[in-house]
């Protein structure tokens with residue numbers, strides 16, 4: 001910040017308006033500081049990241065280009081399913097309308113970002129938690145190549161289901177580090193969709209990877 005102050009001060013001083021010499025002496029010397037304050041104020045405003053707008057994605061690219069879509073759905077009883085983890089975070093509300101626990105099942109990379117987002121949500125709104133309505137999906141409720149089928153996609157809301165919070169929730173999700181955040185809809189089953197890369201990502205972002213197994217393994221669901 002000191003560097004910015006010095007730089008902008010010099011820049012402002014170098015660009016003093018032509019009428020500056022006619023200003024009272026004190027004000028003339030104060031002018032660069034005043035101009036610097038404006039510049040720094042604008043910079044700070046620009047750095048305050050805004051809430052996500054409806055249909056905004058971060059980064060602003062197709063999901064398939066950022067995290068890669070699912071090419072093979074994970075099903076129970078397979079080695080791929082055994083690599084999913086069960087998120088038992090008490091600061092997250094799981095909808096679990098399926099009564100199967102599927103909403104808790106996710107890739108370990110997804111779990112890391114969910115666990116990072118939960119405290120941000122608690123800190124943002126008193127008495128409100130992060131809520132997950134979908135994570136791994138085994139019921140074909142999404143499009144055929146959805147990241148949900150690999151446990152790399154999740155649909156999130158605030159626990160009070162306040163739609164007005166979704167834009168801010170999306171920004172918090174970006175801050176938490178999810179690879180891709182999408183303010184998908186704000187009507188009906190309004191939610192923000194988040195997704196993550198394969199872990200570790202395959203070199204070609206393909207469906208299969210010969211990578212070593214992730215850190216955690218799930219128990220039975």
Ligand SMILES: [Ca+2]
Nearest residue numbers: 097103133134
């Ligand atoms: Ca669900």
Ligand SMILES: [Zn+2]
Nearest residue numbers: 153154155193
């Ligand atoms: Zn989704």
